[in-house]
Amino acid sequence: MKILFVLALCLAIVMAKPAEDLVKEVPDMGKFDQFDFYSGYLDIPNKQRKLHYVFAESQNDPANDPLVIWFNGGPGCSSMLGFVQEHGPYSMPDGEDTFYENPYSWNTEANMLYIESPAGVGYSYYWGDDNGESNDLASSEENYAALESFYQKFPEFLDNDLFITGESYAGIYVPYLAWQVLEHGKKYNLKGIIVGNGVANRTFMDGAFEGMGFWHNLYSLKMFDDILDNHCDFANIDIMEDGEEDTEKCEKLEKEFGELISSLNPYDVYRECYKSDSKDRLGSTIIDGKVKTYKRGMTAQEYTPFFFEGKGKTALGHVPPCVYASGTTDYLNRKDVREALHITTDQPWEICVGGERIFYTTGAKQSHWIYPILKDQNIRVLQFSGNADGVVPTQFTRDWIHSYGWPKVRDTAPFFAENDSKVGGYVEYYDGMTFATIIGVGHMAAQWSPAATKHAVYQFLKNEPIDQ
Ligand SMILES: *[C@@H]1O[C@H](CO)[C@@H](O)[C@H](O)[C@H]1NC(C)=O
């Protein structure tokens, strides 16, 4: 009798997973028969909004492995980018249009949940009277509501350790959502957060690209000396905050720097810049019998709008479009792919959307203020930073972390991915925050140095030192 009861209970738990969201195969991506994979929508109560999610259960021990949520940034960029290009079970390399099994998938020992946020981004949508407006606080409330909806669909994960992760503008989404969890009485088992090349406090962005540019030999010692001699911090160019006119000399140096880097990929100064010329910038597909067009590529301005705020018409405004997107964008607009993923909107999928679909106001508060709160509540924090990124440079991350003055708790050290003799990066341990660089790659460190990034992330999830 007892056994029967336990069996019935197990069955009830198994049944609790949403069968209608289960995906067995995605055409030309691969089969999902070694672990459960879901794609569907999370309701936002009292809103005319639904957020699309994909959920790849752990390949190891889903019942006990942590639940890890991932967000890409923008604002306006889709977390499907993380899933299809960075650390999903199958990934499409830059410049190609085929998927390969990804040995560095983050779901080998973690349950990976990707949420496209806010509504309007990717396959996530709003309808009716909703005007698509959002901001840092509203998006954190929406993400919290999505998390609650997720736990309603998958109650068996309520007790798993929870980690919230993401990159770039998710430097806002991630700590904000962690703060929401704390504000709601820490109902869930939140253990930590991870942010890659994330924003936090714009003040430290002043001159950060110029600083990293020098140490990556993008310009001469003579120019560096001129910058120092003229006390250029490029603050007035980056943000017109203090109302001071930047000196003519500094403006000239800034322009010179802009010209020197104009042919580089600002997201990774060592990497190819993918150019999408105007003729193949648009793609088209048929959804519900109607022809729809979509952007296949994007400009840096669309990808990281925060980078350009207040920059006016400096040379940086002409950063070329460099991020590879056409292969994944064509793929995710295929009818058979959308059907396999249970997509219920007729809106075409784009890697990043701007003012034509979401209306996002970025906040002045940013996320610098949240980290001391997380520290007080023993929420562990990892910041990792691909050190060839010019958009959210390592110098920026290092400096805002340093500004807290938190004591070091372990010596700074190089670290190595398993079986890898080449250094993966360097790690610093502060009381309240771990900071790992990922060397030789930029903004999408998880994609471009997958072994080192996964090593840092997994050691952190396991609460083990990264230099081990
Ligand atoms: C950014 O950092 C500076 C220097 O620590 C600080 O004065 C400022 O208040 C911070 N800005 C925000 C919005 O947290």
Ligand SMILES: *[C@@H]1O[C@H](CO)[C@@H](O)[C@H](O)[C@H]1NC(C)=O
């Ligand atoms: C490292 O090498 C050992 C011994 O060859 C092997 O068992 C293990 O799977 C390797 N680890 C990775 C991450 O490749």
